[in-house]
Amino acid sequence: MNKEELELLRRTVRDIAEKHQKDLSPPEKGKFSDAVISEFASAGILGARISPSYGGSGLPFDGYLVILNELAKYSPSLSVRVMIANSIFNSLAEKLDNPGYALTGISEGKINAAVEFSLSQNSTNGNSLVISGSRIRGDSKHLLNADCDVAFFSLGNDMVFVRSGISGSQNSERLGLNSLQYSSVKVDSESFEIIEGGGKRVLKDIQDSLDPEIAAISLGVAEAALSRAVEYADQREAFGNKLRNYQPIAGRLARLSFDVRYMGAITFSGITFELGEMLALKMHALSVAEEATNTAIQTFGGYGYFEDFLVERYYRDIIAIQSLFVNRRQDLERVSGMLFGEKSGYL
């Protein structure tokens, strides 16, 4: 997409998000309002990467990254929901006999989709799904988007797609991404489809390819937290001076702002990166986001510890994103493998 198209896309996301800012801000209630979902669906945001034949926008990757980035500034949870639907679910759905029903529903905002991805992460969680005759039954622990209509689950070394009969329990108290439901779910369904032939391996490959998406979301979080901190430092006085006049505060905010701008310029440059470069970009973007969110809270002082001032949400969300979607150990093994040309960093 050219620069003007990308800017138009960014402005579209921003305008809708601004309109629904209250709905997208804490306190988050474990789900999005119908108005938010409906408007983002109508604008083609929820199905950004889904094929137009299934009602999606079929946007190029650079446009998709801009959406994730801009959404993350207003709601990291919504950005993650769009990523799960478009990057993970959409890729797995290619293996289905008839993906149309689910993908069209996602694009129209009528279907919420989940993927049980935690098994390939470091987790003690698991599921107890078993197929008996024509039914699949069991529980899955801690599913993100647990109020879903359809979902992919692990089943041994395969994946299974369940079209109905998924019921979530009470939303779990947790660190972040609190606009998404996160709980254990019960599955009891006769409508399912098994993806044979290393479904789990496919999921792992998809997760390994999420580096640009995570980088774009991280940069959105960093930018939002920093812009709030800069605004606050420009207004707030302490010891007779504006905060911005204190060298350590101004210097730290300036350095981080340049880091974010620099990382943004690379991420949205349109250059095609190799896998290792994207991984490095993600790792650096996460690190900048962590520092930016921490700096924002420190700049706000006591106020930063309260949800009304929004910055603490970014701090929690960026850690939650890492806990759920990033496995630093596996990432380092991937980098080592690229450096040495074969599997390395592993005894």
Next chain:
Amino acid sequence: MYHPTESDLKKVREKVREFASRELTENMALKYESEGAYPDDIRRRAAEELLPSFKNTFSKMAAIEEICRVNTGLGITVLEQPLFGSDLIDLHGNQGQKSNILERVRKGELITGLAVTEPGGGSDVASIKTQAIKSGKKFILNGSKMFITNGNVADYIIVLARTSLKEEKKHRGMTLLIVDTKSRGFSSNRLKGKMGVRPSVTSELFFEEVEVPEDMVLGEEGKGFYHVMDFFNRSRINVAAMSVGTAEGAFDKLLSCVMERRTAGDPDYSNEGIIFDISELATRIYAARKVTYEAAEMVELGDPDPMITSMAKKMASEAAVQVSKEASKLMGPDGILGAPERFLRDSKIMDIWEGTSEIENLVIGRSILKKGGFLNE
């Protein structure tokens, strides 16, 4: 010089551990995370069973460390915070204040709080606007305070107010007043939506023509600012102890996870990358703990060193933040639930309250420049 050994503190630690495992259960944690009810029943039992162990600075710190190791938010709410500010009465109070208030606080019969910060004031204590005008044998107090621990549950709140407008320097002309929260004109509003330490009650306070008898002046009239700064030089070690406990608690959870979990068939503890992570975090906690107890030693000797106190608070609070963050990330999806996520949310207040890390940097740096160095030799 008294150097406490671990065996000196062993009984205190065991007692607190037993109490915490019995009282600070996961059910209680969930109940009081909702920022609703105040855990007064647990506080009363903590006062009865644990406060008698507060024989010196070290035993108090060991108790705070141990209870935070189980649950920081609930732990400090029932054990450390009910006494908050009462050390000022110990340091500067008259006999009546000591017998009528301090002794009862130490028995768990009363709760105190300290009100210094004002809306828009933050770390800039000298800029406070709350005023107390003398009228006969009493002061008339007007103004408001922000982020006050125990604001809605305290029986007495020690309030820093401006009592003279004539002073050229802003930090002069301030006085500490002990305000009975049943006084007419006093009101409070519990602030909700905190990131962490949610069982703890944080409030904004309003004083409208509140009458404070002159025998409730704490310490010297006009010296309130200095009394408060002296207090923070002591109380910051408590924050350091909370932080060390929080870091240890998060580390405990990580260690259990690493010992149990297998990734791709291999136990996590056999992975050298994880061994290095564990090593980094443990080293950081150990160092923070050492400097915390060194700062405590100076307080115990009656000669707190603001530089060492600030070093301890800064190092320990940053360790708590770092360890709890890394633990959550390393634990993966398990790290965003239950105790690990609570430790992470609770830890972040440690490098904000009683002086942000930036304020600690100023205290440390200026102290070094004043002394021309930082080592005693």
